[in-house]
Amino acid sequence: MLIGGAAVAPAQDTWWSAVSERPAGALVFLAGAAAVLVALSADLDRWWLLPLRRTRLRVFGHPLLGTAAGNHQVPVTASVELLENSLAWQAAAPVVRSALLDHWEDDGWRILQYSGVHGDGENARPVAVVFALDATAGRDTGDDPVVRVSYVDADSGEAVAVDELGAVPSRKSLPMAG
Numbered sequence: 001m002l003i004g005g006a007a008v009a010p011a012q013d014t015w016w017s018a019v020s021e022r023p024a025g026a027l028v029f030l031a032g033a034a035a036v037l038v039a040l041s042a043d044l045d046r047w048w049l050l051p052l053r054r055t056r057l058r059v060f061g062h063p064l065l066g067t068a069a070g071n072h073q074v075p076v077t078a079s080v081e082l083l084e085n086s087l088a089w090q091a092a093a094p095v096v097r098s099a100l101l102d103h104w105e106d107d108g109w110r111i112l113q114y115s116g117v118h119g120d121g122e123n124a125r126p127v128a129v130v131f132a133l134d135a136t137a138g139r140d141t142g143d144d145p146v147v148r149v150s151y152v153d154a155d156s157g158e159a160v161a162v163d164e165l166g167a168v169p170s171r172k173s174l175p176m177a178g
Contacts, residue, residue, distance in 0.1 A: 074138045076103050079110050082138070083131055088147035092116075095151065096129050110135040118151065118160060126154035 019026040038044050080100055083089050089096075095116040102113040109132045116129040130150045137145035151160040 074110075074136060076100075076110070076112075078138055079103075079133060079135075080112065082145055083112060083133060083147060086133075086144065086147045088131065088149050092129055092131075092149050092151075095127065105135050108135055109133065115154070116151070127160055128152040128154055 013021075038048065095118055096114045097117050098115040100112055101115055104111050112131045112133070114129040114131070116127045117124050118127050119125050128151070130152060132148040132150075133145045152158070153160050
């Protein structure tokens, strides 16, 4: 187009005229932009990403534990944490002298074995301190788990009476800050 002897480019269409000419393309573009916004927004994760992750865990199980969806296996470290926060642990703590030595499961119970000493001086004898707690108990199960404690003489393999363990002095607790 010539205006005053100079060539002028034709007028460009505005964006709203382009949208009105191609409404289906504009709708696809708008839907894609909204999907990208939702996918990248951390505030909107709870509406789509969290339910998607929960569904994946229900269907395929926990990726680190290799568990199936119906199996509610609790890691041993979680059982040890529950045990160490229980009243049974506090009662047995003066006898326990080791970290976890062995663990196994039997009839729905998780058995945790520690070594310990009962008595003092020349009467001190090594014992195995055996705790049993529900194998499916975890931090989110609600109530405190049922914990059972047994003391087994390491030399003879016989159970040690709880009365004999009462003579063991309790450990001093560490001072707490503030």
